[in-house]
Amino acid sequence: MATAQPIQQPKYATQRVAYPFFVVALALFAGQVTFGLLAGTVYVFPHFLAEIFPFHILRMIHTNLLLVWLIIAFFGAAYWILPEETEQEIYSPKLAYIQLAIFALAGAAAVVGYMFGVHGGRHYLEQPLWVKFAFTVSFLMFLYNGTRTLIAGRKTSVSIILMLGLWLAAIFWLFAFYHPANLSLDKLYWWYVVHIWVEGVWELIMAALLGYLVIKLTGVDREIVDKWLYVIVALALFTGLLGTGHHYYWIGTPAYWQWVGSLFSTLEVLPFFAMLCFAFYMVWRGGRNHPNKAALLWTLGCAAVSFFGAGVWGFMHTLSPVNFYTHGTQITAAHGHLAFYGAYVMLNIAIMTYALPALRGRRPYNQILNMWAFWITTSAMCFMTFTLTFGGTVQVHLQRVMGMGFMEVQDDLVLFYVMRWGSGIAVVVGVLLLLWALLGPARREPEPGDLAAHERNAGAEPEPVGAR
Amino acid sequence: MLSERFSKAAARNVFYGGSAIFLVIFVALTAHSHWYILARSTAHAELSESVIQGKLVFERHSCINCHTILGEGAYFAPELGNVWERFGGHESPEGARMAIGGYIRAQPTGAPGRRQMPAFDISDEEMDALVDFFEWVDGIDTKGWPPEISG
Ligand code: HEM
Ligand code: HEM
Ligand SMILES: [Fe+2]
Numbered sequence: 001m002a003t004a005q006p007i008q009q010p011k012y013a014t015q016r017v018a019y020p021f022f023v024v025a026l027a028l029f030a031g032q033v034t035f036g037l038l039a040g041t042v043y044v045f046p047h048f049l050a051e052i053f054p055f056h057i058l059r060m061i062h063t064n065l066l067l068v069w070l071i072i073a074f075f076g077a078a079y080w081i082l083p084e085e086t087e088q089e090i091y092s093p094k095l096a097y098i099q100l101a102i103f104a105l106a107g108a109a110a111v112v113g114y115m116f117g118v119h120g121g122r123h124y125l126e127q128p129l130w131v132k133f134a135f136t137v138s139f140l141m142f143l144y145n146g147t148r149t150l151i152a153g154r155k156t157s158v159s160i161i162l163m164l165g166l167w168l169a170a171i172f173w174l175f176a177f178y179h180p181a182n183l184s185l186d187k188l189y190w191w192y193v194v195h196i197w198v199e200g201v202w203e204l205i206m207a208a209l210l211g212y213l214v215i216k217l218t219g220v221d222r223e224i225v226d227k228w229l230y231v232i233v234a235l236a237l238f239t240g241l242l243g244t245g246h247h248y249y250w251i252g253t254p255a256y257w258q259w260v261g262s263l264f265s266t267l268e269v270l271p272f273f274a275m276l277c278f279a280f281y282m283v284w285r286g287g288r289n290h291p292n293k294a295a296l297l298w299t300l301g302c303a304a305v306s307f308f309g310a311g312v313w314g315f316m317h318t319l320s321p322v323n324f325y326t327h328g329t330q331i332t333a334a335h336g337h338l339a340f341y342g343a344y345v346m347l348n349i350a351i352m353t354y355a356l357p358a359l360r361g362r363r364p365y366n367q368i369l370n371m372w373a374f375w376i377t378t379s380a381m382c383f384m385t386f387t388l389t390f391g392g393t394v395q396v397h398l399q400r401v402m403g404m405g406f407m408e409v410q411d412d413l414v415l416f417y418v419m420r421w422g423s424g425i426a427v428v429v430g431v432l433l434l435l436w437a438l439l440g441p442a443r444r445e446p447e448p449g450d451l452a453a454h455e456r457n458a459g460a461e462p463e464p465v466g467a468r
Numbered sequence: 469m470l471s472e473r474f475s476k477a478a479a480r481n482v483f484y485g486g487s488a489i490f491l492v493i494f495v496a497l498t499a500h501s502h503w504y505i506l507a508r509s510t511a512h513a514e515l516s517e518s519v520i521q522g523k524l525v526f527e528r529h530s531c532i533n534c535h536t537i538l539g540e541g542a543y544f545a546p547e548l549g550n551v552w553e554r555f556g557g558h559e560s561p562e563g564a565r566m567a568i569g570g571y572i573r574a575q576p577t578g579a580p581g582r583r584q585m586p587a588f589d590i591s592d593e594e595m596d597a598l599v600d601f602f603e604w605v606d607g608i609d610t611k612g613w614p615p616e617i618s619g
Contacts, residue, residue: 042583043544050576050584055544056533121527123541157480181520183605184505187540188498223476230479237487241494250613251538252509253501258611260497325615328539328547403616406546410583 008358012083014090019359020097021076022352024104026435028069029345031111033424033431035062040424043417053115060119060126061111066340067124068107071169072100073348074205075142078162080355081212082146085162086153091145099141106134122186124194125176132176139170157226158211161233165204172196184252191247198339199310200240203271206306206347207232210279213299213350218286228278235271243268246318250327258320265318272311272343279303292357294370294437298350301378305346309338313385325400330392330413338385346378352438362442370437377430384423391416509609522601525594534585536619538610545585547619552599552606554617561603568602569595 010016039058041048049058079096083089090096110131113119119126127135143166150163175192211229215222245261248254279300290296313335317326326332357364391413398409513519526532531548532541538549546554555571557564572595575585590598 046581046583050586054534054584054586056530056542059533059542059544060530119530121524121530121532123532126530126533157476181523182505182510182515183523183537184510184608185502187538188501188505192498227476227479230476230483234479234483234486237483238490241487241490242497244494245497247540248501250610251540252505252608252610254504254509255611256497257501324613327613328536328541328543330543333543399618400615403618405618407583409618 008363009361010080010083010355010358012089014093015080015083015355016359017090017093017096018076018080018355021072021079021100022356022359023439024100025069025073025076025348026352026439028065028072028107030431030435032062032065032069033428035059035065037421037424037428038062040417040421044414044421057114057117060114060123063124064107064110064114064126068103070344070348072103072107073352074166075100075103077209077348077351077355078142078146078166080351080359081162081209082149082159085156085159085212086149088149088153091148091152095141095145099138099145102134102141103138106131106138122179122190125190136170136173139173143167143170156222157229158208158215161204161211161229162208165201165208165233168201168204169197172201187251188248188253191244195244195247196240198343199243199265199268200237202344203236203240204233206302206343207236207271207275209347209351210275210299210303213295213354214279214282214286216354217288217290217292217296217299218283219288219290220282220286225282228274228282232271232274232278235267235274239264239267239270246320246323249320249323262319266315268318269307269311269315272307276303276307292354292364292367294364294367294374295350295354297371297374298346298353301374302342302346302350305338305342305378305382307342309335309340309342309385313338313389325396326392329395329400330388330416331396332392334385334388334392337388338381341378341381349434356438360442365442366437366440369433373430373434373437377427377434380423380426380430384420384427387416387419387423391420510604510607512607512609513604515604516600518597518600519604521594522597522599522604525590525598526601529588529590537605538608539613544583547614548602549605549608549610550614550617550619552602554619557603557606564603565596565599568599572598 035058038049038053039055039062042050042055042058075096079090106127110119110127113128113131114126118128120128125132143163146163146166150159172193175189178189180186180189207229211225214220215225241264242260243265245257246265248257248261280303283296283300317323317331317335353370394416395409395413398404398412399406526537531537534542534545535548536543537547539547551568552558552564555564555567572585572588572590575587577584
């Protein structure tokens with residue numbers, strides 16, 4: 001860490017809007033991994049909480065908190081980025097705060113409701129109708145606010161792709177309101193939300209945020225970044241839309257999906273590979289030595305782990321002859337964890353690690369602790385993925401090839417579940433360290449950087465983030 | 469510089485144009501699949517009031533967050549898409565109906581060291597509907613999935 005790091009300040013006053021979004025998101029993140037750990041505990045001690053909070057309740061809280069905090073963090077990231085990109089203050093900070101309150105309260109109400117058995121019956125979309133409605137209203141308020149800001153200012157590729165991704169996310173969310181009585185039809189459109197989000201339109205958000213981070217952290221030329229971004233998002237939608245076919249193999253849909261889904265979902269690896277190359281190549285090429293090393297670590301980590309979690313682990317079970325055996329086993333759980341973690345968790349943490357020092361008027365601080373949190377959380381998530389992958393392989397063999405009964409097979413997987421539990425504990429510890437690093441008191445750094453603190457107290461000219 | 473500018477614009481146009489084309493293809497295939505589901509793969513039996521009610525019972529208690537159905541859901545408990553067949557519904561429909569209803573009513577087992585399925589507040593009429601739903605789902609043409617009766 002360099003000496004005399006500047007105290008970072010947001011360049012635009014309304015970037016501060018992002019702060020409460022990030023704080024709420026991080027709090028929900030802590031809740032999400034805690035409920036994951038509780039669900040993982042049931043796998044090891046089957047009677048754990050069985051009377052008060054049975055497994056299905058723990059699981060729906062785990063996955064719902066995940067989605068809610070990721071989306072709140074996306075909103076925060078957008079409010080942070082838009083002013084810098086558009087060179088314009090946020091259209092209405094007040095609307096942003098109202099929007100956050102609606103989204104967070106509706107999400108919290110949903111979770112409390114789950115604890116009392118009030119829930120819908122389609123996974124990830126368990127929210128009662130009024131909560132779905134509140135999410136929609138909040139999302140529309142965000143889109144209005146963000147789009148007004150964008151229209152008024154400079155239109156960069158980063159801001160356009162970011163807002164386009166969020167618009168499309170909202171549009172595909174509307175399929176959550178469609179609830180056919182025919183189970184196959186229900187599933188057909190359920191994937192319009194679930195798959196098209198994570199393997200389609202959210203990739204636009206991901207590309208835009210990575211592009212922003214790379215520009216700020218490495219100082220590479222925008223022209224080059226822009227071209228990469230359009231190639232990445234083109235690859236994402238060209239492959240991701242028809243790639244939905246990898247969920248249309250065995251649910252009553254036509255057989256041609258086995259070909260279409262296998263081909264296009266294999267190609268879905270490409271946008272993740274492109275993001276990997278993009279991030280590492282730009283960092284290698286860029287000359288800037290940005291003091292926020294932890295943000296760079298999360299950025300590169302996101303590009304790398306998403307390539308493995310989504311790309312490699314996704315490809316592993318995406319060809320229809322393979323998926324015939326692995327469909328709906330612990331292999332799926334392994335992939336789901338590393339993909340979500342690598343792509344969207346790490347992405348949001350990267351943005352927060354970058355922005356929070358400025359939002360809190362500090363130097364990039366607690367870098368060591370943040371990087372420890374990175375390594376602990378990331379290696380524990382990888383270990384969890386490995387152990388579920390091995391367990392899943394045994395499960396597939398015994399249950400899908402040998403035809404042994406489900407519960408009998410589960411008895412043979414205890415060791416893997418114990419290891420998943422251990423890694424889950426490590427994840428929770430890592431996340432708590434991360435929260436401390438991001439939101440806790442700034443640690444005094446050993447370097448003679450205290451000068452900067454004096455400057456701040458003396459009201460010296462604040463340095464914009466990433467000033468050249 | 470000029471060539472770089474050009475290729476950025478080109479990349480952008482390819483993105484918008486190509487995405488629109490793929491979206492149209494995807495929506496067209498979905499429309500066909502929608503028709504196919506109604507006319508072919510789930511045409512084996514009427515989607516009766518009872519089956520519809522059974523699906524709602526299944527959803528109200530969020531069975532999906534422990535079980536999979538047609539391979540989708542949670543991985544904590546057995547697949548339910550073919551539970552009708554597993555309980556012998558193909559040979560003895562009445563027996564399977566009794567067995568599935570009885571099984572659900574007998575939960576939780578309380579067996580030590582064994583995963584527990586909670587007791588649910590399900591009326592006799594709802595239980596009948598739920599089993600009708602399982603029978604209907606069992607008839608969906610899933611292209612041969614699951615590979616084994618174990619689900
Ligand atoms: C940031 C970290 C995490 C993310 C992004 C995440 C994400 C997810 C997702 C997406 C699912 C649904 C999986 C699927 O249907 O394939 C899930 C389920 C689950 N997660 Fe996590 N999770 C995280 C951390 C944890 C931790 C720390 C544990 C602790 C052991 C855990 C335990 C579980 C369990 C037991 C399930 C249910 C799996 C099943 O149905 O058998 N998760 N998680
Ligand atoms: C960041 C991107 C991705 C995320 C967050 C993600 C997440 C998930 C999750 C949570 C599931 C379980 C869904 C359920 O509850 O049933 C799933 C299923 C699946 N994913 Fe992904 N995924 C991503 C990218 C990919 C890619 C690129 C591929 C292919 C190369 C892929 C292939 C699959 C397949 C084949 C399944 C179905 C598994 C089964 O049959 O049980 N995923 N994914
Ligand atoms: Fe998918």
